Amino acid sequence: VSAGVRRSALDEAAAPDGLWFPIDLASDPALGGMVATNTGGARMLRHGDVRRRLLGLEAVVADDELSVLDDLTTLRKDNTGPGPSSWFVGSCGALGVVTRVAVELEHLPVERACALIAPSGPAATLRVLRAVESGLGPLLSAFEVMSHAATEAALDTVDGLHRPFPGPLPELVVLAEADGPIGTADILERVVAALADGDVADAVLAPPEEAWALRHSITEGLARRGVVVGFDVSVPRSELVGFRADARRLVADALPRATVADFGHWGDGGVHCNLVFPADAPPDGSERALARQLVFGCAVDDHRGSYSAEHGIGPHNADWWRRVTPAANRRAIRTLRDRFDPDRVLGHPGLPF
Numbered sequence: 001v002s003a004g005v006r007r008s009a010l011d012e013a014a015a016p017d018g019l020w021f022p023i024d025l026a027s028d029p030a031l032g033g034m035v036a037t038n039t040g041g042a043r044m045l046r047h048g049d050v051r052r053r054l055l056g057l058e059a060v061v062a063d064d065e066l067s068v069l070d071d072l073t074t075l076r077k078d079n080t081g082p083g084p085s086s087w088f089v090g091s092c093g094a095l096g097v098v099t100r101v102a103v104e105l106e107h108l109p110v111e112r113a114c115a116l117i118a119p120s121g122p123a124a125t126l127r128v129l130r131a132v133e134s135g136l137g138p139l140l141s142a143f144e145v146m147s148h149a150a151t152e153a154a155l156d157t158v159d160g161l162h163r164p165f166p167g168p169l170p171e172l173v174v175l176a177e178a179d180g181p182i183g184t185a186d187i188l189e190r191v192v193a194a195l196a197d198g199d200v201a202d203a204v205l206a207p208p209e210e211a212w213a214l215r216h217s218i219t220e221g222l223a224r225r226g227v228v229v230g231f232d233v234s235v236p237r238s239e240l241v242g243f244r245a246d247a248r249r250l251v252a253d254a255l256p257r258a259t260v261a262d263f264g265h266w267g268d269g270g271v272h273c274n275l276v277f278p279a280d281a282p283p284d285g286s287e288r289a290l291a292r293q294l295v296f297g298c299a300v301d302d303h304r305g306s307y308s309a310e311h312g313i314g315p316h317n318a319d320w321w322r323r324v325t326p327a328a329n330r331r332a333i334r335t336l337r338d339r340f341d342p343d344r345v346l347g348h349p350g351l352p353f
């Protein structure tokens with residue numbers, strides 16, 4: 001398809017054949033942008049990111065001839081050497097303009113079911129993750145975790161949402177989703193019922209549109225609560241609990257005006273570590289820089305993680321790219337860029353490569 005086609009349009013075109021493009025997120029990007037940022041989406045745990053689902057592409061580069069790189073294969077197996085399809089994934093628009101892409105679709109699920117779970121705490125959340133992974137196997141399609149602050153902001157400020165549980169909101173709410181053949185909802189129900197009593201304070205099956213409405217309203221809810229300074233980081237799953245505790249402690253000590261309202265794709269180690277400042281006292285440049293230093297440092301230096309789990313590289317994390325990327329890797333990407341964009345006319349001017 002053309003790189004300008006939006007994800008929703010691709011799904012509409014594929015639906016009559018019972019197919020969809022399963023990289024699914026709370027926005028509707030174009031396929032070219034998804035390649036350039038290597039989008040993962042909320043179901044990456046099951047369906048992978050663009051890197052995994054891209055079969056081939058065509059791109060135009062900004063050399064003297066405006067060369068067209070044609071690597072638009074639709075083959076699943078094609079080992080004919082390194083090529084543009086891998087170079088352009090996550091390239092942040094810096095190597096050329098992707099003009100067409102071939103991606104692998106999936107069969108539409110016959111049955112989809114969601115559970116909302118209140119784990120007894122952060123460590124129990126990881127045990128719940130392992131239990132639903134082993135109980136659902138390949139049916140598990142998403143494992144999203146929402147903090148109290150994030151869930152509350154959505155529920156308080158966005159109309160039409162349902163409170164997941166009666167009584168006070170728990171510290172964390174899990175959205176676990178299963179996609180598959182007829183009977184998937186029954187399997188999910190059995191797996192949730194079998195979760196260890198000590199790990200779960202409450203759990204309900206919820207209509208998928210209701211559960212996802214809550215999850216996808218968090219960004220809007222936080223924006224209505226104050227000024228959001230957001231960071232999309234990732235850590236190994238074994239580090240999630242420690243990262244979360246450390247990041248909260250560091251922010252509370254150094255930026256007491258900020259509330260940490262984290263949520264994200266725990267199933268693949270992703271955390272939207274969002275700091276919300278009061279709207280009538282927004283953060284200044286030095287507070288934003290300190291927040292970035294604290295959260296990125298906590299993820300990268302203390303918990304073996306990444307300062308960019310999503311979105312790629314831009315002016316706000318360019319310094320971290322220079323600091324963390326090995327010198328040989330930096331030289332390699334600059335060499336590619338010298339060849340494809342010698343005058344640096346492509347991508348954001350603040351890119352570090």
Ligand SMILES: Cc1cc2nc3c(=O)[nH]c(=O)nc-3n(C[C@H](O)[C@H](O)[C@H](O)COP(=O)(O)OP(=O)(O)OC[C@H]3O[C@@H](n4cnc5c(N)ncnc54)[C@H](O)[C@@H]3O)c2cc1C
Nearest residue numbers: 025027029030032033034036039040041092093097098310
């Ligand atoms: C609400 C929201 C939720 C999100 N959730 C997730 C998530 O769950 N998981 C995840 O991984 N990401 C997530 N993202 C980030 C998402 O992956 C990117 O924002 C999106 O895929 C970029 O596509 P776009 O069409 O909006 O591109 P743009 O924002 O227009 O561009 C993004 C980058 O791609 C480059 N680019 C755009 N088109 C091309 C092209 N044709 N050729 C070459 N370069 C190009 C641009 O130069 C720029 O560097 C989310 C974003 C939003 C706004």
